Amino acid sequence: MAQRTKVVVTRQLIDEAQRLLDTNTDLEIVQWHSSNPCDRSWLLEHAKGATGVLVMLSDKVDEELLQAAGAQLKVIASFSVGTDHVDREALKKRNIRLGYTPTCLTDAVADLTVMLILMAQRRAGESMGKVLAGEWPQMPWHPLLMTGPQISRSTVGFLGFGRIGQATLKRLLPFGISRAIYLTSKPGEPVQEDHFGIIKEAAIPIEPAKNWEQLASESDIVVVGCALTPSTKHLVSTEFFSKMKKRAVIVNIARGPIIDTNALVEALAQEKIFGAGLDVIENEPNISADHPLLKQPRCVLVPHIGSATIETREQMATESVKNLLAGLKDEAMVNEVEL
Numbered sequence: 001m002a003q004r005t006k007v008v009v010t011r012q013l014i015d016e017a018q019r020l021l022d023t024n025t026d027l028e029i030v031q032w033h034s035s036n037p038c039d040r041s042w043l044l045e046h047a048k049g050a051t052g053v054l055v056m057l058s059d060k061v062d063e064e065l066l067q068a069a070g071a072q073l074k075v076i077a078s079f080s081v082g083t084d085h086v087d088r089e090a091l092k093k094r095n096i097r098l099g100y101t102p103t104c105l106t107d108a109v110a111d112l113t114v115m116l117i118l119m120a121q122r123r124a125g126e127s128m129g130k131v132l133a134g135e136w137p138q139m140p141w142h143p144l145l146m147t148g149p150q151i152s153r154s155t156v157g158f159l160g161f162g163r164i165g166q167a168t169l170k171r172l173l174p175f176g177i178s179r180a181i182y183l184t185s186k187p188g189e190p191v192q193e194d195h196f197g198i199i200k201e202a203a204i205p206i207e208p209a210k211n212w213e214q215l216a217s218e219s220d221i222v223v224v225g226c227a228l229t230p231s232t233k234h235l236v237s238t239e240f241f242s243k244m245k246k247r248a249v250i251v252n253i254a255r256g257p258i259i260d261t262n263a264l265v266e267a268l269a270q271e272k273i274f275g276a277g278l279d280v281i282e283n284e285p286n287i288s289a290d291h292p293l294l295k296q297p298r299c300v301l302v303p304h305i306g307s308a309t310i311e312t313r314e315q316m317a318t319e320s321v322k323n324l325l326a327g328l329k330d331e332a333m334v335n336e337v338e339l
């Protein structure tokens with residue numbers, strides 16, 4: 001009997017995607033059947049002999065894993081838009097293809113970005129915290145109670161201006177923002193792709209920033225939405241915060257290490273900025289309750305739930321399986337990273 005092609009899947013998948021995978025009876029499917037992260041040792045052990053591996057963003061795809069898998073490995077399908085957990089060079093030199101899910105999660109992440117902007121500006125975390133702690137009776141309504149900056153007439157600065165940044169801008173236009181600036185890997189140059197046709201058509205100026213200093217100093221809202229690379233690690237530093245406006249807020253929906261956490265804590269504590277809304281943080285999920293950031297009332301932190309709508313997670317799962325199968329069959333993926 002011919003040997004079946006082995007694939008390793010590092011998580012239990014949502015129903016439709018699991019069914020799509022399971023219909024491939026010609027595959028030997030080795031799966032970590034849990035909603036919790038897969039053990040590294042389990043993955044290294046089971047990757048041996050695999051032709052395809054479907055991973056989550058918490059699974060590192062590096063030399064160690066590729067060597068453990070062996071020379072027959074053809075495809076990695078990542079259930080994520082970010083691919084900083086994958087050593088692209090290592091894949092490229094072995095001609096291993098990389099699938100990812102950059103398009104189906106745009107709306108969900110852009111929605112969450114707007115939520116975090118409003119929560120940071122309007123002190124939602126701090127306000128709810130007081131109500132939940134039974135402190136409302138000690139703070140009756142008064143004109144300055146929990147006041148924060150208003151979103152209309154803001155300048156919004158986007159660090160990274162791909163699909164998610166542009167979808168966020170599209171949502172912010174009806175709020176009456178007055179200007180948008182953006183910084184990409186080509187400072188000062190207009191972005192190539194106008195994903196939703198808003199850049200040309202918006203009634204407000206949308207301009208490339210010359211550098212991060214300009215973006216930091218001119219923005220009322222900074223949205224961190226770039227990929228994590230060696231050049232964006234700690235791009236938001238003490239110097240960055242020192243250029244920001246005192247009433248500005250920063251939101252990070254990309255990757256934690258783009259913001260230097262110690263610098264953020266200091267900026268909030270010293271009121272160099274107004275507030276922060278974070279979906280991600282360095283060293284997540286290992287944030288203990290006594291982390292200094294959690295002592296900052298103007299910081300809202302949610303546990304990396306940007307794409308966590310039911311519909312989006314279903315689509316991401318299905319797309320990841322499709323990418324995996326396409327990689328096995330040398331067919332076109334739904335979305336493939338150009339290595």
Ligand SMILES: O=CC(=O)O
Nearest residue numbers: 057079080081082
């Ligand atoms: O952060 C989430 C993703 O990369 O999909």
